[in-house]
Each structure stands twice: as C-alpha cells, then as structure tokens.
Amino acid sequence: MFNLSNLHGLLSQVLVLPTLHTAVLFTPQGQLVSYASDPHRPKDRVRVIVGLSGEVWQETRDQGIGMVDSELGRLLVLPIEHVHKDHEMNGEEQDDPLMLLALNAENSVSWHELENKASKTLVKHLERPVTELRGRLAAAPVLPVSPRGDRVAR
Numbered sequence: 001m002f003n004l005s006n007l008h009g010l011l012s013q014v015l016v017l018p019t020l021h022t023a024v025l026f027t028p029q030g031q032l033v034s035y036a037s038d039p040h041r042p043k044d045r046v047r048v049i050v051g052l053s054g055e056v057w058q059e060t061r062d063q064g065i066g067m068v069d070s071e072l073g074r075l076l077v078l079p080i081e082h083v084h085k086d087h088e089m090n091g092e093e094q095d096d097p098l099m100l101l102a103l104n105a106e107n108s109v110s111w112h113e114l115e116n117k118a119s120k121t122l123v124k125h126l127e128r129p130v131t132e133l134r135g136r137l138a139a140a141p142v143l144p145v146s147p148r149g150d151r152v153a154r
Contacts, residue, residue, distance in 0.1 A: 004034055010125055011036035014103065014117045021073075022104035023122065025080075026050045028057060028096040045072070053077045053102035061096075067111055076103045076114040080123055080130040098134045101126070 011023040011034060021038040024046060035046050049072060057077045060066035066077035079097035101122055103114050 007034040008036055010122065014121050016109075018106070019109050020103065020105040020114070020117070022046060022049055022102075024049055024053065024102045024104070025126070026053070026100055026102070027098070028054065028100055030054045033099060048072065049075065049102055049104050053100065057100055065115070067114075069107060072104055074103075074105045074107055074109060074111070074114060076105075076111070076118055077101070078115075078118050078123060080126050081134070098130050098137075099126070 007025060011025065014023050015021060015036055015038070017038050021041060022035065022045075023037075024035040025033040027033065030050055032047065032050055037043075037046055052068075052070060052072065053066070053075055056066035056068050056075060057079075060077070061079075064079070066075070068075050078101050080099045080101055081097045101118055103118050105114055
C-alpha cells in the first residue's frame with residue numbers, strides 16, 4: 001500500500017539538484033498524489049507541471065510516453081502501469097493508467113537520462129503497488145450517493 005512519506009522519499013531519490021529538480025506522481029485527471037522538488041521552487045510550480053503533464057499525456061498516450069520542451073524545461077511523462085497487450089489484440093479500448101509520473105528538468109539533462117531515471121527507478125518500484133491498488137479499487141463496492149436536495153435549512 002502507499003505511504004506518502006515513502007512516496008516522497010522515493011521521488012526524492014531521482015532528483016539531481018539543480019538540473020533534475022521535480023518528480024511528480026499524479027492521476028490522469030490531474031489530482032496530485034505526491035511530489036518531490038527543489039525546496040526553493042514554489043508548490044504552485046508543481047501544480048503547473050501537473051496540468052501541463054496531463055495535457056502532454058493526453059496528446060502522446062498512444063506512444064506510451066510524453067516528452068516536451070517547455071518554458072519550465074524538459075517534461076517527461078510516463079504511465080506507472082504497463083499497457084496489457086491482450087487488450088490491444090482484442091481491440092478493446094485501453095483504460096487510463098491509474099497514475100502518471102512526470103519528471104521536470106533543465107534542458108541540459110538528456111531525454112535518455114530522464115527516461116532511465118523514470119523507468120528504471122520510479123516505475124519499477126511503483127508499478128506493483130499501483131497495479132494492486134487498481135485491483136482493490138475495481139473490487140470496491142459502489143456506494144449510492146444521496147442528492148444534496150434532502151437537506152433542511154435551520
């Protein structure tokens with residue numbers, strides 16, 4: 001299971017300040033799960049990275065990886081879960097990954113270095129717990145939601 005302090009520690013391990021300065025774990029819907037960043041960078045910058053990375057993922061998801069040079073530097077976006085080939089062969093539409101990983105670095109960092117740090121360090125450690133989490137969420141019962149109109153003013 002996920003432990004936020006452990007996630008932060010894992011994300012921090014790939015940082016090479018000041019060149020590779022931000023690692024972010026977030027959902028495809030843009031919800032921030034955890035991040036590690038240069039302490040001098042504001043959290044608002046992390047939110048901008050999440051938003052931009054989400055857009056990059058939507059445009060590049062067919063390739064399985066997103067890479068873009070931006071005003072914020074280089075952004076690499078990877079899904080945490082591997083795409084299951086049996087879904088592709090059956091012609092089924094694949095689901096979004098449960099979580100995405102984004103690395104943000106200066107332009108001096110090579111794409112190869114970013115991809116290695118992301119896939120060999122972070123995705124390798126996070127893929128199993130994220131896959132297990134997806135299974136738990138899929139098996140969870142759906143609770144009915146009551147409409148808000150039932151409230152009585154006092």
